[in-house]
Amino acid sequence: LHARYVLNLLHETRKHLKQLPNISHVSTCYSEEVTVCGDLHGQLDDLFLIFYKNGLPSPSKSYVFNGDFVDRGKQSLEILVILFTFLLIYPKEVHLNRGNHEDHMVNLRYGFCAGLSTMPRVHGKKILKMFQNVF
Numbered sequence: 001l002h003a004r005y006v007l008n009l010l011h012e013t014r015k016h017l018k019q020l021p022n023i024s025h026v027s028t029c030y031s032e033e034v035t036v037c038g039d040l041h042g043q044l045d046d047l048f049l050i051f052y053k054n055g056l057p058s059p060s061k062s063y064v065f066n067g068d069f070v071d072r073g074k075q076s077l078e079i080l081v082i083l084f085t086f087l088l089i090y091p092k093e094v095h096l097n098r099g100n101h102e103d104h105m106v107n108l109r110y111g112f113c114a115g116l117s118t119m120p121r122v123h124g125k126k127i128l129k130m131f132q133n134v135f
Contacts, residue, residue, distance in 0.1 A: 001081065003123035010130040013084040016091065017134065024095055026064055038066035039099070042073025042112070047082065057086045057094045067099020070112040080131070102135040 028034050035054045040047055055061045065083060070076035087094045112131075 003127060006077075006081065006127055007123075007130060009081060009084055009088075010127070010134055012088055014130070014134045016088060017096075024097075026062070026095055028062065032062070034062045034064060036064045036066065039068040040065070040073075040079055041068055042070055042076035042079060044073070044075035044078050047079055057090050059090065059093060062093040062095075064095045064097065066097045067102060069096075069099070069102065070107065076112050084134075098135060104132050104135070107131075 026034060035050070037047075037050055057063050063086075069079050069083060073079075083094070083096060087096055
């Protein structure tokens with residue numbers, strides 16, 4: 001995915017998140033399911049397994065992701081692109097809670113920043129700055 005599209009996705013995600021309250025209340029009735037996930041830590045295969053077993057987010061399939069999307073694993077960027085895209089497509093069904101790994105200092109220590117260093121220098125810096133802003 002070209003950096004231009006990643007930056008556009010981050011811009012739209014930031015715009016959407018700014019409209020939300022700091023605390024989100026998610027409720028459901030007894031007949032509905034909500035899948036709650038946490039600590040993906042850059043493991044894209046784990047996210048794919050969750051979607052395989054529970055289905056993709058949709059108007060009839062709600063998800064709550066409890067942070068720690070990035071660091072440690074090698075595919076943090078891909079996870080964020082997928083989660084942010086689903087958030088924008090299904091804003092009432094996909095909920096993202098920030099974890100302690102969605103922090104710049106933690107990203108420096110545990111690998112998210114280093115993972116972005118594989119991108120062209122100018123784009124990588126812009127994208128990292130925008131991620132910090134979204135977080």
